[in-house]
Amino acid sequence: DIQMTQSPSSLSASVGDRVTITCRASQGIRNDLGWYQQKPGRAPKRLIYAASSLQSGVPSRFGGSGSGTEFTLTISSLQPEDFATYYCLQHNSYPWTFGQGTRVEI
Amino acid sequence: QITLKESGPTLVKPTQTLTLTCAFSGFSLSSTGRGVGWIRQPPGEALEWLAVIYWDDDERYSPSLKSRLTITKDTSKNQVVLAMTNMDPVDTATYYCGHLWFGGTFDSWGQGALVTVSS
Numbered sequence: 001d002i003q004m005t006q007s008p009s010s011l012s013a014s015v016g017d018r019v020t021i022t023c024r025a026s027q028g029i030r031n032d033l034g035w036y037q038q039k040p041g042r043a044p045k046r047l048i049y050a051a052s053s054l055q056s057g058v059p060s061r062f063g064g065s066g067s068g069t070e071f072t073l074t075i076s077s078l079q080p081e082d083f084a085t086y087y088c089l090q091h092n093s094y095p096w097t098f099g100q101g102t103r104v105e106i
Numbered sequence: 107q108i109t110l111k112e113s114g115p116t117l118v119k120p121t122q123t124l125t126l127t128c129a130f131s132g133f134s135l136s137s138t139g140r141g142v143g144w145i146r147q148p149p150g151e152a153l154e155w156l157a158v159i160y161w162d163d164d165e166r167y168s169p170s171l172k173s174r175l176t177i178t179k180d181t182s183k184n185q186v187v188l189a190m191t192n193m194d195p196v197d198t199a200t201y202y203c204g205h206l207w208f209g210g211t212f213d214s215w216g217q218g219a220l221v222t223v224s225s
Contacts, residue, residue, distance in 0.1 A: 034211035
């Protein structure tokens with residue numbers, strides 16, 4: 001199985017801050033990675049697909065980069081509605097695997 | 107617009123079989139490239155991928171749960187069913203179904219169904 005190591009597990013930030021979350025794959029996964037945002041009691045919402053493509057309707061302050069084993073989700077200017085938990089998901093090979101999540105809080 | 111909704115029991119006893127239904131609209135699972143999968147999330151924990159079924163009947167399972175899972179589709183009813191045998195309290199979780207295109211990740215999700223395993 002491909003292990004996805006996500007860091008940090010949590011972070012504290014303020015409105016307007018630039019936030020970076022990283023996922024590292026235990027082996028190369030090309031760009032077969034998505035990023036998801038989950039708010040309490042809600043289903044996850046896809047933000048990024050194919051490592052760097054912005055999902056339609058998602059604000060442009062969200063960005064993804066990386067390929068191979070290192071991937072990054074960046075929020076350029078944190079907004080109040082961005083406080084949530086973020087997950088990466090690799091779909092390069094089965095079983096698909098999620099990162100452990102990053103909780104972004106004030 | 108793609109929508110999905112999970113349904114099934116909220117409470118099951120240990121050793122019972124859980125059967126969850128994902129009813130969807132906005133696409134056909136007989137169309138090339140489409141897939142529906144299941145993901146679960148224990149309370150306060152991370153997401154876990156369980157299984158996926160594609161338009162061409164290809165099925166994939168989490169190896170750790172493969173012996174307990176069966177995923178099936180009914181294209182005429184626009185439904186996908188997940189069966190999980192021998193339920194245990196550690197299987198208590200919110201179960202989600204999601205839509206995907208072959209080669210991609212879940213782009214639409216259901217609202218989730220909380221299943222508690224307890225005697």
